[in-house]
Amino acid sequence: MTTDELEQRLAQQPVALLHRLARGRIHRHFRAGKRRLIELLLQHSSHNRAGLESDLQALLEARHARSEPGEHRLHSPPPDTRKKAPQQPPLPATIESAVSLASWLEGIGVPAPQPFVPDPWQTEALSAVSETDVVISVPTGSGKTYVAVEAARRAMEDNRTVIYTSPLKALSNTKYTEFSRLFGSDKVGILTGDRQENGQAPLLIMTTEILRNLLYDAASGEIDIRLDTLGLVILDESQYLADPERGVVWEETIIFCPSQAKLLLLSASIGNPQDIADWLTSIRPTACRLVRHSKRTVPLRAGYLHPNGKLTPLFRSLGIPYGHPAQLHPEAKRLFLEYEEETLPSGRSRR
Amino acid sequence: MPPSIHPVDLVTALRHKHLTPAIVFLTSRRACDEAMETFDHADLVLPPVRQAAIGAALERVIAQYPSIAEHPLIPIVQRIGVAAHHAGHLPSWKIAIEELMRQGHLDAVFATTTLAAGVDFPARTVVITQSSIRKSRDFTDLTIGEVQQIAGRAGRRGKDYVGFAVITPSPYIDLNVLTKGLTGQPEAIDSQFTISYPMVLNLLKAHPHEHIQGILAKSFAQFQLNQRAELLERKLDLVQTQLEPFGPRVCTDWITQWQTFDHVRKRRPARHQTHRSDSPEIAARLSFLTPGRVVGLSKGRGIVLRQYRSKGQKNSMLTMLRPDGAVTECPVTSVREVYDRTYDCAEIPTYPWCSAETFDRLSEQLEELPPRLPILPILASPPAEPLPDAVVQSLGDFPCPTCSSRPACQKDFPTASRLRQEQHRHTKSIQALRTSLWHRFQERVEVLQTFGYLTPTTQLTADGEWARLIRIDHSLLITELIRADAFTGADPSLLTGVMASLAHDDDRPGAFPRISPGLSSLLRQVRKLAESLSPHEDPPLLRADVAALAERWVAEPTLTWIGLCRLTTMAEGDIYRLLARTIEFLSQLQTLKATHPGLADAAAEALALIRRGVLEELP
Ligand SMILES: Nc1ncnc2c1ncn2[C@@H]1O[C@H](COP(=O)(O)OP(=O)(O)OP(=O)(O)O)[C@@H](O)[C@H]1O
Ligand SMILES: [Mg+2]
Numbered sequence: 001m002t003t004d005e006l007e008q009r010l011a012q013q014p015v016a017l018l019h020r021l022a023r024g025r026i027h028r029h030f031r032a033g034k035r036r037l038i039e040l041l042l043q044h045s046s047h048n049r050a051g052l053e054s055d056l057q058a059l060l061e062a063r064h065a066r067s068e069p070g071e072h073r074l075h076s077p078p079p080d081t082r083k084k085a086p087q088q089p090p091l092p093a094t095i096e097s098a099v100s101l102a103s104w105l106e107g108i109g110v111p112a113p114q115p116f117v118p119d120p121w122q123t124e125a126l127s128a129v130s131e132t133d134v135v136i137s138v139p140t141g142s143g144k145t146y147v148a149v150e151a152a153r154r155a156m157e158d159n160r161t162v163i164y165t166s167p168l169k170a171l172s173n174t175k176y177t178e179f180s181r182l183f184g185s186d187k188v189g190i191l192t193g194d195r196q197e198n199g200q201a202p203l204l205i206m207t208t209e210i211l212r213n214l215l216y217d218a219a220s221g222e223i224d225i226r227l228d229t230l231g232l233v234i235l236d237e238s239q240y241l242a243d244p245e246r247g248v249v250w251e252e253t254i255i256f257c258p259s260q261a262k263l264l265l266l267s268a269s270i271g272n273p274q275d276i277a278d279w280l281t282s283i284r285p286t287a288c289r290l291v292r293h294s295k296r297t298v299p300l301r302a303g304y305l306h307p308n309g310k311l312t313p314l315f316r317s318l319g320i321p322y323g324h325p326a327q328l329h330p331e332a333k334r335l336f337l338e339y340e341e342e343t344l345p346s347g348r349s350r351r
Numbered sequence: 352m353p354p355s356i357h358p359v360d361l362v363t364a365l366r367h368k369h370l371t372p373a374i375v376f377l378t379s380r381r382a383c384d385e386a387m388e389t390f391d392h393a394d395l396v397l398p399p400v401r402q403a404a405i406g407a408a409l410e411r412v413i414a415q416y417p418s419i420a421e422h423p424l425i426p427i428v429q430r431i432g433v434a435a436h437h438a439g440h441l442p443s444w445k446i447a448i449e450e451l452m453r454q455g456h457l458d459a460v461f462a463t464t465t466l467a468a469g470v471d472f473p474a475r476t477v478v479i480t481q482s483s484i485r486k487s488r489d490f491t492d493l494t495i496g497e498v499q500q501i502a503g504r505a506g507r508r509g510k511d512y513v514g515f516a517v518i519t520p521s522p523y524i525d526l527n528v529l530t531k532g533l534t535g536q537p538e539a540i541d542s543q544f545t546i547s548y549p550m551v552l553n554l555l556k557a558h559p560h561e562h563i564q565g566i567l568a569k570s571f572a573q574f575q576l577n578q579r580a581e582l583l584e585r586k587l588d589l590v591q592t593q594l595e596p597f598g599p600r601v602c603t604d605w606i607t608q609w610q611t612f613d614h615v616r617k618r619r620p621a622r623h624q625t626h627r628s629d630s631p632e633i634a635a636r637l638s639f640l641t642p643g644r645v646v647g648l649s650k651g652r653g654i655v656l657r658q659y660r661s662k663g664q665k666n667s668m669l670t671m672l673r674p675d676g677a678v679t680e681c682p683v684t685s686v687r688e689v690y691d692r693t694y695d696c697a698e699i700p701t702y703p704w705c706s707a708e709t710f711d712r713l714s715e716q717l718e719e720l721p722p723r724l725p726i727l728p729i730l731a732s733p734p735a736e737p738l739p740d741a742v743v744q745s746l747g748d749f750p751c752p753t754c755s756s757r758p759a760c761q762k763d764f765p766t767a768s769r770l771r772q773e774q775h776r777h778t779k780s781i782q783a784l785r786t787s788l789w790h791r792f793q794e795r796v797e798v799l800q801t802f803g804y805l806t807p808t809t810q811l812t813a814d815g816e817w818a819r820l821i822r823i824d825h826s827l828l829i830t831e832l833i834r835a836d837a838f839t840g841a842d843p844s845l846l847t848g849v850m851a852s853l854a855h856d857d858d859r860p861g862a863f864p865r866i867s868p869g870l871s872s873l874l875r876q877v878r879k880l881a882e883s884l885s886p887h888e889d890p891p892l893l894r895a896d897v898a899a900l901a902e903r904w905v906a907e908p909t910l911t912w913i914g915l916c917r918l919t920t921m922a923e924g925d926i927y928r929l930l931a932r933t934i935e936f937l938s939q940l941q942t943l944k945a946t947h948p949g950l951a952d953a954a955a956e957a958l959a960l961i962r963r964g965v966l967e968e969l970p
Pocket of ligand 2: 144145236
């Protein structure tokens with residue numbers, strides 16, 4: 001095979017096969033797109049062309065042999081060798097049918113205004129937080145702020161102070177504006193390293209680092225905040241616990257949070273919220289309540305937009321096929337392969 | 352075919368399908384800015400009513416944040432209803448764009464992925480153009496959690512029936528990462544607990560030394576270590592039941608007897624010497640560096656395929672599988688971290704020391720490892736006593752040849768010995784998992800004692816009392832600088848310059864404004880001290896260009912924000928963040944009023960001077 005032939009041969013193969021070929025040859029091959037992968041494979045094989053060609057041949061034969069028993073094999077996810085892969089829901093019965101673009105685009109619009117009715121999980125979290133610590137792990141945009149606001153309101157009505165922390169100053173500022181509008185500006189204060197605005201207010205907003213420092217000062221007896229009246233500590237975006245640099249601050253804050261104050265941890269979906277709740281239960285006076293769900297309130301659909309402007313659903317199903325990443329819409333699959341072909345390095349691209 | 356869709360075409364397509372408002376996530380700030388430029392002459396102009404509405408909304412935000420009044424993007428925002436939003440912009444600009452978006456005035460915002468975390472910024476549609484993200488210097492694949500944070504911005508509650516995540520390709524995109532991210536379960540959270548010097552000082556200020564272990568035990572880190580220990584304890588139980596048939600025979604502990612015999616039999620004088628050259632730390636590691644173990648090397652990671660001793664080498668050697676499928680040999684000493692992760696490994700006696708399937712699988716697993724792995728804490732035990740000569744000699748008349756249980760022992764020994772070793776390994780690991788935090792704490796204590804922040808009885812010294820108030824990165828360097836009188840008599844601008852170079856941890860290059868001789872010599876001193884402290888604390892980047900920039904801002908109170916921005920090639924958002932971080936550092940120095948009034952005053956003065964213009968708009 002000449003280099004050109006080999007390149008063409010490679011270009012005809014699906015990316016998955018190229019990745020198998022690259023395994024053990026190319027550092028971090030999984031990061032590369034098809035075009036780059038072929039480039040790298042060719043580069044690499046300048047030392048050992050025969051090896052690459054024979055491996056390619058072997059893979060092609062193996063694939064051929066595998067595809068004989070039945071077409072459906074192509075659609076099932078590859079056998080997973082890792083042991084703790086989550087149980088996958090059964091495949092939908094009609095594998096061949098795929099949603100049309102028209103129905104994918106159906107139903108766009110603005111719902112009529114509805115009276116506000118709290119979701120069951122919001123009510124559950126609110127009634128729990130008056131008794132004990134609560135960890136909330138729900139998808140982005142579900143309405144965690146409502147729980148924070150109502151819990152803060154109730155604590156303040158009880159003459160207790162509330163601290164709300166966020167990981168980012170920008171977010172603190174947004175919440176400061178939002179909470180001032182809701183509760184009145186005299187009720188809300190914000191603390192930064194060198195400034196206090198309305199530092200005596202019953203609802204204080206700060207970054208988690210500032211709270212951690214306050215707790216250290218309180219522990220060593222230099223109290224400059226009324227920790228004895230503290231009723232509620234809200235830690236927003238608690239998934240920052242996993243941040244390599246700053247995660248430790250969340251742990252310190254939780255460890256040193258006064259025991260009479262309730263902790264309310266708001267977090268986006270994470271893999272092990274039960275662990276966090278169990279941890280809190282193990283170190284705090286009352287058993288922590290976990291409120292979690294993974295269903296988005298506004299359903300999500302995924303699409304694929306080709307650079308030429310052509311839009312198609314990304315998956316065969318209308319919604320997201322959870323647990324089945326391989327269920328691509330045939331049109332999206334075709335267009336993406338085409339994209340990879342056309343962005344090949346050999347100058348064959350039309351532009 | 353262009354490698355990715357043209358921004359104008361993208362917005363046209365989204366509008367046409369009623370998929371606006373949309374957030375378009377791009378790889379870099381530059382890509383966002385370039386996208387904006389393409390709208391300069393685009394005929395996507397909004398109807399006058401909407402333009403007027405945007406104008407009115409902008410005016411309201413500008414009233415609050417005057418710094419954005421002259422922003423170069425305003426005409427495009429108003430005419431076309433698109434905007435850019437990334438870390439290179441001022442916070443006030445970002446707030447303005449978020450506000451316009453919330454009020455529904457914009458059709459598209461071009462943003463970098465940093466936006467996805469924690470900003471209240473929903474839209475009907477998110478457009479994803481990449482599958483990796485720049486973290487520190489390298490690109491890494493988006494995690495499932497990150498993909499879902501991004502997709503989570505799509506679909507506004509109460510304003511949309513459905514949300515859309517639209518993928519449009521760009522070169523090097525890996526569709527698998529995104530489809531996995533959309534359909535998968537987010538990753539579990541792993542504790543990132545570290546023990547810092549200020550943490551040690553503050554803990555010892557408030558609690559007696561003997562309570563600390565109990566406090567550390569309350570961390571999520573210990574909770575997770577315990578989970579791992581419990582897992583090992585179950586394994587240990589299993590090993591112990593398996594060991595039951597190998598209980599006492601003619602001698603009570605025949606396994607040890609045989610092990611000693613085996614050990615002596617195998618020992619050759621030359622090997623004996625090389626063995627002794629391993630330090631206790633290395634020796635402790637050896638039993639964990641077995642085939643299948645994942646380790647961190649000075650560059651990247653590897654999986655151990657084989658452990659061996661080679662004649663010319665002082666140290667034990669490892670055969671290592673590296674990420675590109677390469678097989679390399681390296682001394683045990685080059686292993687930086689031993690991770691708490693092992694894979695099954697079918698060993699074979701010839702190169703590459705494991706079966707072909709294992710090799711293939713391991714290469715794959717090595718590449719799919721998450722960016723962070725739990726480190727296996729390993730306790731070093733003092734070097735093993737050499738066997739007393741008496742024992743060695745008596746082994747010559749090893750009693751076994753005449754013992755009645757010898758055939759049984761001989762038959763069982765390989766299994767029993769393997770189990771016994773496993774038992775030891777598990778016991779050691781469990782002990783390490785239970786006590787590793789405490790050991791790390793003790794290590795910090797020792798350093799603080801050496802430097803004189805703690806007394807030998809772990810009380811805070813006079814220096815410790817104030818040093819515990821410095822609770823930021825590079826705290827040891829900062830307190831050592833203070834003790835070395837480096838800042839005595841330093842004026843506010845000089846102090847600001849040094850703090851800026853300590854606070855800035857970004858390696859994005861900037862231009863180099865003139866640096867004053869005073870600052871330059873002070874930075875030299877800082878650098879020297881940082882280097883001498885490097886065994887105890889990672890040295891900061893100490894960039895002179897950012898130091899000079901911050902110094903100028905404080906030294907020249909008449910310098911305007913625009914003037915400052917012209918001095919450098921840094922984006923204004925980066926300058927803002929630099930000064931905001933510097934404010935945090937200075938405000939810590941300000942807390943040292945009682946012990947270092949001069950320094951605290953200089954810091955207070957510096958803070959008053961920094962806080963002007965844009966830096967006063969937000970608390
Ligand atoms: N029960 C409800 N019914 C209708 N709308 C609601 C309800 N609860 C909250 N919302 C609305 O949902 C939107 C998103 O809420 P919110 O910002 O609190 O989400 P979040 O969970 O904090 O998300 P993020 O992860 O982005 O921080 C808000 O506009 C809010 O008014
Ligand atoms: Mg929120």
